[in-house]
Amino acid sequence: MRVISGEYGGRRLKSLSGDNTRPTTDKVKESIFNMIGPYFDGGIVLDLFAGSGGLAIEAISRGCEHAYCVDKSYAAIKVIQENIAITKEPEKFTLVKKEANSALSQFKASDIQFDYVFLDPPYAKQTIEKQVEWMKEANLLKEQAYVICEVDKAVQLPDELASLTLKRRQTYGGTEIVIYLND
Template sequence: MRIIAGEFGGRRLKAVPGTKTRPTTDKVKEAMFSMLGQFFDGGQVLDLYAGSGGLAIEAVSRGMDHAYLVDRQYAAIQTIEENIAVTKMPECFTIWKTSAEKALVKLAENGVQFNLILLDPPYREQQMLLQLQQFVDLGLLAPDATILCETDTTVDYPTAIPHYRLKRQQNYGITEVTIFKFID
């Protein structure tokens, strides 16, 4: 795994040891960021199921100002810390070892709003529609925020989701990438 483009481009990243996480391949990550737009002009990013932290690190490398990385697994947090050290810019990252649910409440209490949210939950724990609604209910979305969901292909989104517009959807083998725009 590596950081593909931007300020940290080319630097190697570690994967979380064991089988509890499923790292996004460089091919899929490159496709995701092509779908999102190659580079960003600042803003806050949330990586809610961070794993190795590769997606959030890529977003900051491509121009996001700050990333919040959340994971509940100790081995993931250790790997995220090691991967962030590779950037030599730890001030651009906030790491929380907690559940997604607790992190969302804490973020809302702190008044944080995100321009980009990256959702790559364990496939057996996919709750995309619930979490999309939580982002709205908790006021976590900046105007025109983008939400990228990486799931398996069994997720079936309704044709209309309140507060969101489907921007793009693409399959990569068993992985499905869906991008929503927040509309309020």
């Protein structure tokens, strides 16, 4: 696993060992960023189920200004910290060790709004529809924000979600990427 492009392009990232996580493959990550960017002029990122932090680091590498990486696992937080250290710009990242819904409540209380939200929850425990609806109601999404969901291809996310518009749906093996726009 590596950073595909941008300022940190080519740097190797660590991933969690074991079967508890499925890091986004380099091929899928590159495709995601080609669909939403591929490069950015600022923007705030939320990686709600960060795992290794690879999506957030890729977004910062391509020009986003700050990323919030959320994960409830101590092991994941440790790997994310190590991967952020590889960037040599830790000030561009905020780590939040919390369960996803608790973190969303914390962000609402802080009046933070996001330009890019990555949702790649454990497939068996995904509640993406409820979380996106809650983010929209809580005003956590900036106008023109992208919400990028990575789900098992058997999961059928709707074409319209919380008044966000479906921009793209793409399948890669057993994974489906669904991209919404808050327009």
